[in-house]
Amino acid sequence: MNLFCVGLSHHQTDVQARERFAGHAETNGILREVGCAEALLLATCNRVEVYGASDKRVSTDDVARCLARQIDQDPHHFAPPFYRYEDEKCAQHLFRVTSGLDSMVVGETEILGQAKKAYELARVGGAVGPYLHRLFQRAFRVAKQVRTHTEITRGSVSVGSIAVDLAEKIFGNLAKCKVLLLGAGETSERTARVLASRGVNDLRVSNRSEERAATLAQLVAARTIPFPQWPEQCREVDIMITSTSSEKPLLTRETLEPVLRERIDRPLFIIDIAVPRNVDPGVNELDGVYLYDIDSLQSIAEQSLALRRQQVIAAEEIIAEHVAEFSKLLMRGLNVGARNSERLSIGDTASQTL
Amino acid sequence: MRTIVELRGKIFRPVRFNFFAIGLGFVFQTAFLSIRGHALGRCPLTNLFEVLVFLAWSVALIYLLIGPVYRLSLMGAFTAPLVVLLQGIALLAPIDKPHAMKMPVNPWLEFHASMSLFAYGVFALACIAGVMYLLQERQLKTHQLRSIFYHLPPLSDLFAAIIRLLWWGFALYTLGLVTGFFIDQPLPTRQVVCAIGVWLLYAAILQGRYLRRLAPKSVAALCIIGFSAALTLLWGITFTGQMSSP
Numbered sequence: 324m325n326l327f328c329v330g331l332s333h334h335q336t337d338v339q340a341r342e343r344f345a346g347h348a349e350t351n352g353i354l355r356e357v358g359c360a361e362a363l364l365l366a367t368c369n370r371v372e373v374y375g376a377s378d379k380r381v382s383t384d385d386v387a388r389c390l391a392r393q394i395d396q397d398p399h400h401f402a403p404p405f406y407r408y409e410d411e412k413c414a415q416h417l418f419r420v421t422s423g424l425d426s427m428v429v430g431e432t433e434i435l436g437q438a439k440k441a442y443e444l445a446r447v448g449g450a451v452g453p454y455l456h457r458l459f460q461r462a463f464r465v466a467k468q469v470r471t472h473t474e475i476t477r478g479s480v481s482v483g484s485i486a487v488d489l490a491e492k493i494f495g496n497l498a499k500c501k502v503l504l505l506g507a508g509e510t511s512e513r514t515a516r517v518l519a520s521r522g523v524n525d526l527r528v529s530n531r532s533e534e535r536a537a538t539l540a541q542l543v544a545a546r547t548i549p550f551p552q553w554p555e556q557c558r559e560v561d562i563m564i565t566s567t568s569s570e571k572p573l574l575t576r577e578t579l580e581p582v583l584r585e586r587i588d589r590p591l592f593i594i595d596i597a598v599p600r601n602v603d604p605g606v607n608e609l610d611g612v613y614l615y616d617i618d619s620l621q622s623i624a625e626q627s628l629a630l631r632r633q634q635v636i637a638a639e640e641i642i643a644e645h646v647a648e649f650s651k652l653l654m655r656g657l658n659v660g661a662r663n664s665e666r667l668s669i670g671d672t673a674s675q676t677l
Numbered sequence: 678m679r680t681i682v683e684l685r686g687k688i689f690r691p692v693r694f695n696f697f698a699i700g701l702g703f704v705f706q707t708a709f710l711s712i713r714g715h716a717l718g719r720c721p722l723t724n725l726f727e728v729l730v731f732l733a734w735s736v737a738l739i740y741l742l743i744g745p746v747y748r749l750s751l752m753g754a755f756t757a758p759l760v761v762l763l764q765g766i767a768l769l770a771p772i773d774k775p776h777a778m779k780m781p782v783n784p785w786l787e788f789h790a791s792m793s794l795f796a797y798g799v800f801a802l803a804c805i806a807g808v809m810y811l812l813q814e815r816q817l818k819t820h821q822l823r824s825i826f827y828h829l830p831p832l833s834d835l836f837a838a839i840i841r842l843l844w845w846g847f848a849l850y851t852l853g854l855v856t857g858f859f860i861d862q863p864l865p866t867r868q869v870v871c872a873i874g875v876w877l878l879y880a881a882i883l884q885g886r887y888l889r890r891l892a893p894k895s896v897a898a899l900c901i902i903g904f905s906a907a908l909t910l911l912w913g914i915t916f917t918g919q920m921s922s923p
Contacts (some may be wrong), residue, residue, distance in 0.1 A: 474824065474827075477824075477827050478822070478827065489817065491831060492813070492817065492826070492829075492831050492832065493817065493831060493832050493833065494831060494832075494833050495830075495831035495832075495833040495834045496833075587889055587890070587891070587892050588886075588889050588891075588892065588893060590832065590893070607818070610892050610894060610895075611892055611893070611894070613817050613818065615820065619820045622820060623820065623822055626821075626822055627822075630824065
């Protein structure tokens with residue numbers, strides 16, 4: 324039995340190429356017809372991969388043909404370079420994928436859920452047999468171990484998530500936090516949504532255009548505050564997200580200092596995502612104020628990514644151990660040829676056969 | 678040590694190792710104090726060596742009692758060095774000097790001393806929580822988030838813990854101080870003055886907090902200053918007492 328993986332990912336191809344080979348309703352059926360005893364399609368926004376087990380070798384061209392959507396059956400169409408991994412290389416690749424090592428954002432965990440869903444779908448459809456079952460169960464175990472034993476998933480990498488993570492590190496439970504959105508920008512809206520999803524239920528919106536404020540307030544279940552009254556809110560709110568188009572800072576050290584004396588025991592977290600900045604950087608020097616502008620948030624995103632990249636070696640070690648174990652398992656049940664992974668371009672051959 | 682190595686290597690895993698390691702150490706400390714107490718026929722608080730061991734034992738006990746409130750492993754990583762320091766000084770310094778004559782058993786004195794040292798243990802944990810608070814606060818302020826940032830509890834939780842510990846420590850210390858007045862033997866004046874000084878210091882911190890005059894960061898810093906001062910005074914009182922005793 325030959326265990327293999329054929330696919331396309333964000334590393335080699337753009338989204339346009341991937342969507343042409345994203346599979347279709349008949350993909351599983353056709354894969355069976357070309358000789359796959361077991362087959363599983365993993366299609367996400369960043370990759371399209373077929374994992375299969377077959378008695379005789381199923382060519383990359385055949386798999387590519389199964390993945391191609393009907394409109395792309397034109398033999399003259401450019402076919403992107405598919406990669407192919409077999410046996411232990413296939414296992415290693417899947418373990419790296421489910422652990423988030425092969426993802427666009429290293430360490431992201433969404434791929435694990437997507438892999439589980441793809442496995443479940445194939446299992447219900449009767450396309451998964453003992454080989455893919457073992458392979459995927461092991462992959463889920465590896466991903467869990469990598470997450471637990473390394474810091475590969477540590478830290479957020481998007482502005483909204485970082486802001487919310489920081490808020491949680493300041494206030495703990497966000498349920499009692501009062502949040503003011505000053506300005507009705509798109510990033511403010513996204514951040515407000517993430518905050519609401521983490522339990523914030525006191526959201527306030529203030530914007531020069533009352534109409535836009537009302538629209539955003541409706542979207543995020545907030546109440547509106549007339550723009551001239553926003554400075555008063557500094558006494559009450561715990562988190563402030565500013566994104567107005569003001570050319571000059573709206574909040575300065577001088578205006579905030581007297582307000583802080585009245586709230587000495589309550590920290591104030593300010594996220595200034597406006598360019599030019601709405602909050603004077605000197606405000607961060609005040610006790611109890613934590614000011615983050617777009618640059619500092621992006622710098623944290625980079626720190627998180629750097630931290631995750633440092634964890635790759637430790638994660639690869641865990642994966643290598645599992646690949647070795649899985650290879651032994653395969654040796655007992657499969658005729659494992661020591662084939663190296665190969666990258667085949669179906670460009671030349673596909674044009675002749677498709 | 679394990680936590681420091683893991684944090685430096687950015688592979689920290691929050692397991693209960695620290696909790697059980699300190700728990701095991703606590704069992705040995707308890708056994709030692711018990712044996713010593715039986716040998717002396719009283720609470721083993723007769724010299725600086727015993728005072729330090731008792732204090733280390735109190736810190737370990739308070740951590741084991743309140744540890745589950747925090748992220749266990751990391752609080753343990755901050756507690757363990759203090760316990761090691763106190764134990765280390767007790768074991769390495771030549772301070773285990775037995776009294777020439779057998780000391781009389783005085784229940785009020787023993788209750789006063791043990792309660793005061795137990796309060797010191799609580800203040801030590803408040804100091805440790807203060808260190809954790811300042812560490813976390815600094816990272817948030819400077820935007821430099823290190824590996825430890827993700828394992829430390831939120832500022833609000835740390836501050837709540839500090840306040841709770843301060844109140845508990847203050848209540849126990851007050852109890853120890855009050856029982857000191859029931860001792861039917863004269864206490865050295867400097868010892869009484871120092872004890873009242875420590876009490877006033879913690880009373881001022883709590884009052885400042887109660888009146889909302891102190892920011893959380895200042896409270897955290899004062900916990901560290903307060904405990905350092907209290908420990909220095911304790912050392913001075915016990916050491917000079919030991920030197921002057923027969």
